[in-house]
Amino acid sequence: MTVVPREATGQADSGLLTIQGVSKHFGGVTAVDNCSLSIEAGTITAIIGPNGAGKSTLMNLIGGLYRPDSGRILFDGEDVTALPPYRRAKRGLMRTFQISRELAQLTVFENVLLAGQPVEIESPFAAFLMPRTVRREERRLARRAEELLERVGLFRLADMPAAGLSGGQKKLLELVRALMLEPKLILLDEPAAGVSPPMVRELARTIRELRDEGLTIGLVEHDMELVAELADRVDVLAEGRNLTGGSFQEVTRDARVVEAYLGGVA
Ligand SMILES: Nc1ncnc2c1ncn2[C@@H]1O[C@H](COP(=O)(O)OP(=O)(O)OP(=O)(O)O)[C@@H](O)[C@H]1O
Ligand SMILES: [Mg+2]
Secondary structure, eight states: OOOOOOOGGGGGTSSSSSEEEEEEEEETTEEEEEEEEEEEEEEEEEEETTTTEEEEEEHHHHHHHSSSSSEEEETTTTTTTOOOHHHHHHHTTEEEESSSOOOTBBBBBHHHHHHSSSSSOOOOTHHHHHHHHHHHHHHHEEEEEHHHHHTTOOGGGTTTTTGGGGGGHHHHHHHHHHHTTOOOOEEOOTTTTTTOOHHHHHHHHHHHHHHHHHHHEEEEEEEEHHHHOOSSEEEEETTTEEEEEEOOHHHHOOOOHHHHHHHHHH
């Protein structure tokens, strides 16, 4: 891994995350096509665009699930393009999925605890050599899990199997799981999809609070009311390309954006 000098990122005040000329092909399909964008620290940046625009693929590239065919991904001053997801997560870059991936048979609490486990395989002797350290770490994780569940109103369901949660509650669980590792940047793929209106309110409130506390958030979302309410900046993808970016007002007035959406409907 190489540390990228500020000037090399091509931006004076570079974002916490910068994507430079990233492309991804699946067979003959170009899912992401020479896309460049930046997410500034402490902001909510929404990535919008019609179905199939490449938003989830871009999330997967940022999170490290896919490697780009070309281009670079810089996070917190480092080139992370070649790092696997867990090593990005360790640096503070976390993502959630469009489809929740909770472990259905485990309880809500267990799901959250597991997400906080150190991802690297520790020495099997560590638990014998440092039982107190291990127990202290376990207590710390349990406390954090409780606090986070309390915060999103899921603590009363902590002992329930995750399978029994509603769609919206699963989205909140996914968010809490991502927060266990104390990330700097969190990527949310359609947090409001299939979520009841009251739960969308709860999610929106939590996302805004987290931003206000300094967390940086990348948000893929089709719910334009939510985007209008939350996004400090909006980037628009269409057919894998970064069409334009700016405030919600700016991009929704842009004729190219209107056309990209209408084209998708036609
Ligand atoms: N694993 C894959 N294998 C093959 N093609 C893929 C794969 N993932 C995505 N694609 C294709 O890449 C394009 C972009 O898909 P992607 O899921 O990134 O779009 P999206 O913007 O997230 O769409 P949506 O709003 O419907 O979630 C689509 O044409 C899709 O069919
Ligand atoms: Mg998607």
